[in-house]
Amino acid sequence: MDKSCELNTGTVVYNPNYVPPGSTLLSSSEVFSLRFKAIKSWDRPLEVLPLRYGKDVATIVTLFSSLLVNHHSRLFFNLFTRAGITYSLVTSVVLPTTLTYEMFNHFVFKKILSGPSNSMLYPDCITCLELRGALIMSTCGLFLPFGFSYVSSAITALLTRSYPVPDPFDSKRMWRMFQLYSKSLRTVGTSLLLSQSIIGAGLVFCMIKSNHQMLKQHSSSGSPSEESIETV
Template sequence: MSAINEVVKEHRKVVSSWHPQTSVWALAHGATMSALCVAGSSYMVLIRMRQFFNLYSQQYLLGTLLPVVALPSVGYIILQDVFVDRKLISGFSLPETRKSLCSTCLEIRGSFIQMVAGVVAPVLFSVSSCASASISYRTFPVPELTKYRKVFGLVCKACGSFSSTLILLTLANAVVGGFITEKMVEQHALVSATRETINPLK
């Protein structure tokens, strides 16, 4: 674990000092850009869910905003770092591991992580937080948690109220996640090839 941490640290130093930065934009800022997309997607889900539960104006806004927008964004950054970024860095660190690196698999993984963080997690968090708020403010009839079928029906009804938006958000997150991961793979290859040319013995 310490070895990979050293490799990651060294790689990030190289990326931060790379010129021009535009040639490594995905490595330097890709995760942040995707996290902002996740936050925007989560916010859209929250707004539509608040409308469904009749939570207008500022009713419990902060209480729903923090879990629905902040948690998926932070979760995305962690998952992206563990399952994509570190895999790329370790995969490109040695020529033998580079040959076995599946870029398509990583792109699919990047898309999946982005979809889960940008749509699935916000839907689950927003249903629970908005339902809790609607009970406090008496804005929407929420069934008891022990009535599983009614709870499941409520979730389906809530998601169905803006299904077109959810489909578009899912597709958008999949495209963004796959595109940025693809660019990360290309730029990792560029950085590795350039470093090997400059330092052939390393």
């Protein structure tokens, strides 16, 4: 069985090989545009809060976690002044935060809004979308700041001589320094990994639930309507 969801004068179907007669097949970008306009004009804003601000919450959480990782990294390398702070913030805070917003918007938000009304027909299963949200949050909120902070702080420490950074070509001592760095962030890193993964998956779950509720109310009110199409 294939499902279709009528939007204004067009119909978006999950399987383009079975388009209802007399309907207009919309592209995913057109579907997203129509759905996004509906969200912004929804008469009960609380019901669509996860859809409207889900990616913003993910971005803010990543911002704070990146700042925390960057702070601990600079403490490890004894960087108590403003030396190298701009370079450090750009690489380990601004970049991961921007990536979180763009990736959450493209790989989660747009996928949910442009998907079919029947959750069983999602091109990406609900669990896959939740795992994707968790992966985006943990990667941009922990792993990227962890790596970028290490490199930027080590370079600054080498220039300011605030920490005995070994010769970059001495692989054994560099590896030992990295182990010490990882150990110093073990507790914070583990906590951030769990929290980022849970928040990422939870946000996606709430966004999908809000989307289903919105479509259900649209269907019950007759605008848009939902139509079932039997296929072989």
